[in-house]
Amino acid sequence: MNSYLIRNVSVLGAAPTDLLIRDGVVAETGAGLSAPDATVIDADGLVALPGLVDLHTHLREPGREDAETVETGSRAAALGGYTAVCAMANTSPVADTAGVVEQVWRLGREAGLVDVQPIGAVTVGLAGERLAELGAMAESAARVRIFSDDGHCVADPRLMRRALEYVKAFDGIIAQHAEEPRLTEGAQMHEGEVSTRLGLTGWPAVAEEAIIARDVLLAEHVGSRLHICHVSTAGSVEVLRHAKARGVRVTAEVTPHHLLLTDTRAETYDPVFKVNPPLRTATDIAALRAALVDGVIDIIATDHAPHAVEDKECEWAYARPGMLGLETALSIALDVLGPQWDLIAERMSRTPARIAGLTEHGHDPAPGAPATLTLVDPAARRVIEPAELASRSRNTPYARMTLPGRIVATFLRGEATVLDGKAVK
Ligand SMILES: [Zn+2]
8 A cells, every 4th residue: 555645734724734644544643754655745735624425426327327437426526525425326227226236336446436335216216106125225235324216306205204214224314305296397497586587487495395394204203314405495494493403313415506506597598507406596595505504404415417418408498407516516615615624524524424324434634544535725726627527527517617726635545546636547
């Protein structure tokens, strides 16, 4: 194994120190360390964070390898400072059996750039009719702990209740894509003043809030763990605040794009801004940001959703919803939160690692901790060029925007996956 001596790095914003990585762990920290065999990295001005963990990534393999593969998505993740991602189940075939989740898990190991933790489907084929083999997926080599029909809502309350009951036995989690389907039929964007003006069918906030309200009550009734994907409205924040005050075992995520972009982007009719749930209003953004700071929203998750050109660069009505996120998430977090490094580590590494049960992740760089970390240059500013992204797809909503921060290096258990801002393999 390689050894690395990282010189003058600021761990989570603290005074600069040296950090020696050896045998997969942080072996030593302190001023003026020496290690003649180690590769020296000059980290003047850089900040070390625990490797980021994404609870919501679409890797598209198996089935849509033209949009992303486990390997290309893993590389995009490492370049974004991530050391672990949870791969959503809406692949083709759907990850609803032990066989498919093991395939994804194995592909992740082969790529070797981040830990890929598969999420299993809740229902067979994401059809919302009968429960998938949750137990078989949990007992498989992939050891699935989170189940989600993401892309679809588990709309049937009886099925949702049974899923929550089933995973309780092994402390599993149901991650809900909260969208009441009858309230969002034909929806093209957020329902509000802009949708009225553009004449597009709206996706009302209440369609999300109603499902979250129902499911926190179900989770309380059953005593199971519930996770809410991509919370997007101010009303959802209030429902979650109420549920958490009651002690419901619910966690919630917000995406970078819902923290930054509003529904006015739809005025361009550029389908790169079409996403599900849709971009909301400035009022929603303010509530989501406040909830992220006060902890009602637990984590930032990317909902990285790569799409091939023919599925995205077409008329708004026909374009698939979804945006890239892995390579820009930390920059958006820095833009939104500023250099609050402890908060960023909490929302993007420690808490998602804890929710997903990824015990090797989410540890601050300190002696004895796994050397699973990332180095950020907070002073850098970069212009996002879609063609330069490592993802196989190009659907970033931040094209040609200037964003703060740049990932300089990423380490997974002591091995560099990114050095000098470039993927090692
Ligand atoms: Zn979703």
